[in-house]
Amino acid sequence: xxxxxxxxxxxxxxxxxxxxxxxxxxxxxxxxxxxxxxxxxxxxxxxxxxxxxxxxxxxxxxxxxxxxxxxxxxxxxxxxxxxxxxxxxxxxxxxxxxxxxxxxxxxxxxxxxxxxxx
Numbered sequence: 001x002x003x004x005x006x007x008x009x010x011x012x013x014x015x016x017x018x019x020x021x022x023x024x025x026x027x028x029x030x031x032x033x034x035x036x037x038x039x040x041x042x043x044x045x046x047x048x049x050x051x052x053x054x055x056x057x058x059x060x061x062x063x064x065x066x067x068x069x070x071x072x073x074x075x076x077x078x079x080x081x082x083x084x085x086x087x088x089x090x091x092x093x094x095x096x097x098x099x100x101x102x103x104x105x106x107x108x109x110x111x112x113x114x115x116x117x118x
Contacts, residue, residue, distance in 0.1 A: 002031035002039030004049065005092070006116045012097050012109035020111065023057035026075065026085075026100075028066060029118060036091035040068055052077075054085075075100075 011017055011024035029051045031042035043050045043066065052075040054062040064077035072088040086101040098110050 002033050002042045004042075004118045005030060005032045006114075006118045007032075007092055007112060008114040009098060009100070009110035010113045012111040014108065021057070022113075023055070024108075025055045026110065027053040027055070028075075030066060030092070032092050032115070036093050037089070038066075038073065038092070043068070052085075 007028040007030055009026040009028070011021040013020045017024075029049065031039040031046075031050070033039045047065070050066040052064045052066050054064070054075070054077065056062075062077045062083075064075055067074045067076050069086070072086065072090070075085040075087070077083045083103050085103065087098055090096070090098045092112060092115060094112050094115050096112050098112065100108050100110050102108060
């Protein structure tokens with residue numbers, strides 16, 4: 001059985017942000033197995049419990065869902081079908097980096113900065 005966690009991702013260093021940026025972040029609530037993978041069975045059993053919040057400098061915060069796809073996960077935000085972020089399947093471990101593909105196709109690195117039981 002998986003434990004539910006709050007997972008915070010912050011923008012890792014990029015060309016525009018050489019030190020990364022906590023002002024560009026996601027907060028995810030997910031069921032995580034002991035090996036760090038997302039427990040899809042637990043998520044499917046409580047789909048509304050798995051959520052995504054997007055915090056972006058100079059933009060309004062957005063709330064949405066975490067949904068599976070064939071290669072990983074979508075962070076989907078209501079009201080905008082094309083406003084989805086894609087993440088390949090990954091292990092949730094503090095300090096690891098996750099590549100997130102923005103709706104415009106830009107690939108951005110995000111660092112897992114915290115993992116807190118919820």
